[in-house]
Amino acid sequence: MNLSNHSMAFSAILFLLPGLSQAGSVEVLHYWTSGGEARSVQVLKEAMQEDGHTWVDFVVEGGGGGNAMATLQDRVLRGNPPTAAQIKGLDIQRWARLGFLSNINNLAEEQQWDQRLPPVVAAAMQYNGDYVAVPVNVHRTNWLWANKRILDVVGVAVPTTWAEFDQAAERIADAGYQVIAQGHQDWQHATLFESVVLSVGGPEFYQAALVDHDFRAMRGDTMDAVFDRYYQLLDYMTLSGDLAEWNQATSLVINGEAAFQFMGDWAKGEFSAEGKVANTDYICAAVPGTQNQFLFNIDSFAVFDLRSADQADQSAQNDLVRNIMDDSFQRTFNQNKGSIPPRTDMSMNAFDDCARVSMKEFIAAAANNALLPSIAHGMATTGTVQGYFYEKIGELTVSPLPPSESSRELAKAIRYGQYVIK
C-alpha cells in the first residue's frame, strides 16, 4: 500500500473515530433567535468549535419556524442543502421520503439511541426504521407561565381549573394588570387553542380531532365547548401587531406588566436568560385541566446527504450528531432552552423545578395515554393541514363566530388541508 493509500487509510480511520476527526465545517439552518433560543444554540456552536470544526450559522428569523421551512425548501430545490437543518415531526418523513436525508444508523448504534430514547422520540427520528434525524429536546406546549409578584400582590393562586382561572383573571384585571400576554401570530393562537382542546375535551378527544381528524369529533358539541372557552380567553388579552413575537409577550410577564402567558416551555428559556428563578420570580403550571397530560414538540436536526462533501465535512456532520446526544450538551442546552432532554437515562438533578415537573408529567402521560403530538408544532399532522389549521384559528381569533359555526369552519379547513394537493 503506497503512502497515499496509507494517508487515505489513516484519514478513513480518523473519520470513523469520534472526536479524532479532521476539522471540517457544518452549515446549520435553524430559527432560534430569541434570548433563550440563541443562548441554547450557542452551546452547540461551542461544542463543534471545541472539536475544531467551523460552524456556519444559517439562521432564519421567525418563531415557530414557518419562514425557516420555506427557506430550506427553496435552498434544497436549488440543489444547495445545508449540512443540517432544524426539521421536526412529520416533516422529517417528508424530507426522507424525497431522498434528501442521510441514514445515521451507525451513529445511533454507536450511542445506543434505541436504549436511551423513549419510543415516541425514536419513532419520530426514523424513516422506514432508519434514523435520519437526531433529537435535541422534548418541549411541552401546554404550559401556563405566571408572574409570581402579581399573583402575590393580588392574592391569587395559580389556577388549576378554568373556574379558578376566571376568578383570578377578574381580580388581576381589577388590580389594573394585563391578564394574558399573547403574541398576535397564528401559530401562537394555534398553540393556545390546542391546549384548550386537550383541557376541555381530554386526551382521547384531542387524538380524534387534531391527530386522526375525525370529522364528527371536529364538528361535535365538545369542539363547540372548546371554542366557547377559547373565546372567553380572548377577552383577557389585547391582540395587536405591536405585540407580534412570542418572546415579546414573555417579556411582559417577566417585567410584571402581564400576569400570564400560555406558551410552550421555550418561554422558560426567556425567564432563565433574564436570570429569573422558577417558583421565586415566576411560576410554571400545566394549562388548567391538563395536569399529567403532555403535548409534545420535539426539536430535532436532520442531516442532509452531502455526497459531494469531502471527508472533513462529512466527519464534522457526524460530530454534530454525536454532540447533540452528548451528556454535557444535553444538560446545558436544555437548561437554557427550557425543554427536557429526550434521553431517558439522564439525571434531572441539575435541572430546575419546572423541568423536573415536565419530566415527571412526560413519564406519567406516557403511561396514561396522555402523551400527545402537538399539532401547532408539526408533530401531529402534515405541514399542509397545519397551515390550514393556523390560518383558520388565526381568522377566528380576529373575527370569532358562534362556537358551532366555528367548529364547522375548522372541520372544513382541516378536511380541505387533508385533500388539497400541494
Ligand code: GAL
Ligand atoms: C417551536 C420550536 C421551539 C421554539 C418555538 C418558538 O416550533 O420547536 O424550539 O423555538 O418554535 O420559536
